[in-house]
Amino acid sequence: MHRCRHGFGGEPLAQPPPWAPRDAPPPAQPGDETWTFIDDLKAPLWGDGLGGCPRAVRPGEADLSGGVRIEPRFPDPDGHLATAYADLADFLAAGGVSRSGTAVIETARAAMPGFEAYRIEVAPGVCRILAADTEGIRRGIFAVEAMMREAEGPFLPLGRRERRPFIRSRISRCFFGPIKRPPRYRDELMDDVDYYPDAYLNRLAHEGINGLWLTIAFQDLCAPSLAPPPAHRRREPRRSWLALLRPPRPRARVPAGQRSDVMGTSPGPVAVGLARATCSGTLKVGR
Numbered sequence: 001m002h003r004c005r006h007g008f009g010g011e012p013l014a015q016p017p018p019w020a021p022r023d024a025p026p027p028a029q030p031g032d033e034t035w036t037f038i039d040d041l042k043a044p045l046w047g048d049g050l051g052g053c054p055r056a057v058r059p060g061e062a063d064l065s066g067g068v069r070i071e072p073r074f075p076d077p078d079g080h081l082a083t084a085y086a087d088l089a090d091f092l093a094a095g096g097v098s099r100s101g102t103a104v105i106e107t108a109r110a111a112m113p114g115f116e117a118y119r120i121e122v123a124p125g126v127c128r129i130l131a132a133d134t135e136g137i138r139r140g141i142f143a144v145e146a147m148m149r150e151a152e153g154p155f156l157p158l159g160r161r162e163r164r165p166f167i168r169s170r171i172s173r174c175f176f177g178p179i180k181r182p183p184r185y186r187d188e189l190m191d192d193v194d195y196y197p198d199a200y201l202n203r204l205a206h207e208g209i210n211g212l213w214l215t216i217a218f219q220d221l222c223a224p225s226l227a228p229p230p231a232h233r234r235r236e237p238r239r240s241w242l243a244l245l246r247p248p249r250p251r252a253r254v255p256a257g258q259r260s261d262v263m264g265t266s267p268g269p270v271a272v273g274l275a276r277a278t279c280s281g282t283l284k285v286g287r
Contacts, residue, residue, distance in 0.1 A: 035176065041200040045087070046094035052152035062122050064154040067101015068092055074107040080134040081107075084141045087202060091145050097154045105129070105144065107137050116210075117164035120144060122156045135210065139163070142206050165208075172204060173213040180215045188214050 057063040072085055092099065103125050110119065110130035118131040118140035129140035143163065147156055174195040178186035188195055196212065204212075 038176070041203070042197045044090065044199055045202050045206065046090050048094075050091075050095045050149060052149075055153055057155055060158050061151065061155040062103070062124055062127065062158055064097060064101075064103045064105075064127075064148075064156065066103060067098035068103045068105055068154070069099065069101065071104055071106040074109055074129075074131070074134070074137050076134055076137075081137055081141075083198075083202065083205075084138045088141050088145065091148075092154075095148070095154055103127075107131075107140070112136060112164070114164050115168065117162070118143070119160065119162040120147075121160045122158050124158070127156055138205070139165075139208075145206075169211055170209050171211040171213050172207075172209045173215075174200075178215070180217065187216065189216055 057065070070085060070088060072081065074081065076082075088105070089099065105127045107129045109132065112118065112130075112132040115133055116131075116135045116139055118129060118136040120140055120143060121128040121130065127144060129137055129144065131137045131140055143161075144156065148154060151157070174188070177188050177195040178184065178191065180187055
């Protein structure tokens with residue numbers, strides 16, 4: 001095949017135009033073993049420190065450089081905030097702030113205008129994070145970290161600020177996770193790869209994500225009595241459920257005529273409607 005080596009004006013071209021056929025085939029697509037960014041996602045969020053240059057406290061700031069005590073006074077019997085408190089401790093350690101000192105960061109319950117809303121009150125030597133629910137406290141903890149990063153040091157602006165979310169459901173998914181389609185047909189829960197390591201979930205939480213979109217066939221997670229799954233699907237998922245960024249309460253539509261023992265209740269037909277369901281860690285789903 002003759003290749004035109006001249007441009008529209010008749011002048012020779014140093015290189016063939018981009019639409020010209022290539023002599024060599026394109027290189028093969030790199031395999032999963034080249035995805036070194038996965039190791040970065042597994043690394044601790046504050047492992048490289050906070051950066052910035054040491055400076056003195058400025059007027060209108062609370063000084064936390066002498067050490068901070070974390071006092072979790074918000075009621076949390078189920079430990080939903082354990083990861084948030086641990087992240088705050090790691091953040092202070094990365095900034096060189098001692099966990100013993102006269103300054104205090106405390107959490108407490110207070111009335112708020114909505115879910116995830118929080119209020120931060122900063123006075124000399126004390127920072128109070130107030131919310132009506134655990135997720136408001138979580139958002140407040142992350143906001144305090146962001147305020148110190150903006151100040152480029154262990155300092156907080158004096159005063160009071162209150163925030164509430166404009167978008168209530170903020171859903172994301174793993175950008176390199178499988179989509180359960182040919183040719184590979186891989187599953188996020190059945191696969192041996194951990195697509196949501198704890199450090200990655202922590203990064204998503206700091207970005208404001210509070211839900212994950214998973215591509216999963218529901219019949220792979222439960223064993224209905226009327227229609228047992230085929231043999232190639234009779235596997236226990238690698239993770240019975242992901243510990244999402246907040247306790248999941250998805251809505252599942254129940255088809256007409258479906259036996260309710262699939263939903264973990266007494267046998268018999270159920271009416272069409274909406275039922276709240278969360279994975280209970282077993283083959284049945286609790287209502």
